[in-house]
Amino acid sequence: MQENNQGSRHRVFCNYCPGFCCYRLPGSILFVTAIDINRIARHFNITDGEVRKKYIEGRNTFKVKADGSCVFLVDGKLSKRCSIHMASPQQCKDFPYDHPCPYLFREDLLAVISPKVEASYLL
Numbered sequence: 001m002q003e004n005n006q007g008s009r010h011r012v013f014c015n016y017c018p019g020f021c022c023y024r025l026p027g028s029i030l031f032v033t034a035i036d037i038n039r040i041a042r043h044f045n046i047t048d049g050e051v052r053k054k055y056i057e058g059r060n061t062f063k064v065k066a067d068g069s070c071v072f073l074v075d076g077k078l079s080k081r082c083s084i085h086m087a088s089p090q091q092c093k094d095f096p097y098d099h100p101c102p103y104l105f106r107e108d109l110l111a112v113i114s115p116k117v118e119a120s121y122l123l
């Protein structure tokens with residue numbers, strides 16, 4: 001239970017995060033399953049094959065942009081956001097699995113988010 005509460009608390013940081021979990025950072029990999037591909041195909045009303053051709057790299061991960069971000073990551077008001085949120089892969093929906101986000105334990109990444117969180121307290 002405590003772990004779940006902690007996980008929820010850490011999810012607050014998502015609002016101020018550039019979406020590090022949507023970048024291909026060293027040691028991270030996004031697995032896109034056949035079920036995920038079919039969900040995205042229905043979302044765009046195209047075939048599974050077209051999804052693979054347009055968005056999949058190798059056999060089971062999304063292509064990324066030059067900065068390493070997922071092809072579906074776009075700029076939002078506060079932070080970047082997923083443009084296929086409702087149809088995103090199961091791994092994206094589940095991460096960080098009711099655990100504190102592992103990216104928040106990295107000093108360099110936390111340093112990007114913390115000033116935004118602190119500024120929000122002043123609003």
Ligand code: SF4
Pocket residue numbers: 010011013014015017018019020021022095096101102103104
């Ligand atoms: S990296 Fe962590 S804090 Fe940032 S959006 Fe993803 S789950 Fe949220």
Ligand code: SF4
Pocket residue numbers: 021022023030062070071072073074081082083084085088089092
């Ligand atoms: S599909 Fe959406 S949530 Fe998943 S990595 Fe790409 S932008 Fe992030």
